[in-house]
Each structure stands twice: as C-alpha cells, then as structure tokens.
Amino acid sequence: MKNIDKLAWLRIENKRVLCVRSHGKSLFYMPGGKREGAETDEQALRREISEELSVTLNDSSMVYYDQIAAQADGKPEGVMVVMRCYYADYTGELAENAEIAEAVWLSYEEIDKCSKALRILFEQLHHQGLI
Secondary structure, eight states, X not given: OOOXXXXXXXXXXXXXXXXXXXXXXXXXXXXXXXXXXXXXXXXXXXXHHHHHHSOEEOGGGOEEEEEEEEEOTTSOTTOEEEEEXXXXXXXXXXXXXXXXXXXXXXXGGGGGGBOXXXXXXXXXXXXXXXX
C-alpha cells in the first residue's frame, strides 16, 4: 500500500499549535496537504495553505522542521501518512476555506483531539518545550 505524502505548516504561537479540522471529520490535523505533479515541498505547501486558510506563506521564512510518520487515520492498517513539517511566517488573515470546517490553536493538553500523526508531533514539541 502506498504512503500518503503530506506537507504540513507548523505554526506555534503562545505554546499553541495551529490545527485544522475538515468538514465531516472529528479529529484535527496540521494545515497542508498533498503535492500535485512535480511541485516542490514549498510550492505545494504554499498552495495548500492558501486554499485552506486564505493566507500566503512567506517563502523566505520557510524552514524545515521534521518529518513525522504515523498510521493514516481512517485508512487500512499499514497505510502511513508521512508528513514533512515546515515553519513559515505568513501574510493575510487566517480564515477557513475549501474543505476546512475549523481552524483552532491547540495546546498540548488537547492532544486527544488530534490525529495520530499530530499526536506524535505534539509529543515531540512538548518534549522540546515548544508547547
């Protein structure tokens, strides 16, 4: 089975992480999505964030954080989501768009609301003292 290749925007403010939830879903995940064609990580992430949250990521501020792999929620056993996470500044005002039903700032104490991959990321960020 094929892994799910995902690019994710890691935005932390006041020890909280920007997370999103799609329409019809109960768990939160990182904003971002899958690349199209031959897009670079940066191109795919910039496009996905613009589509989902109506803001523009600043290319010069984009910095790779880490790659997280976990069982993909709602997929057959063995299908993994491989999430490449990037920090980036943005311009514009955050607003839910497209498939996004809700964008929230979650603290470590709200980890139970998160997808499997996001839980791994939260544990890592908490261990590093970032959240």
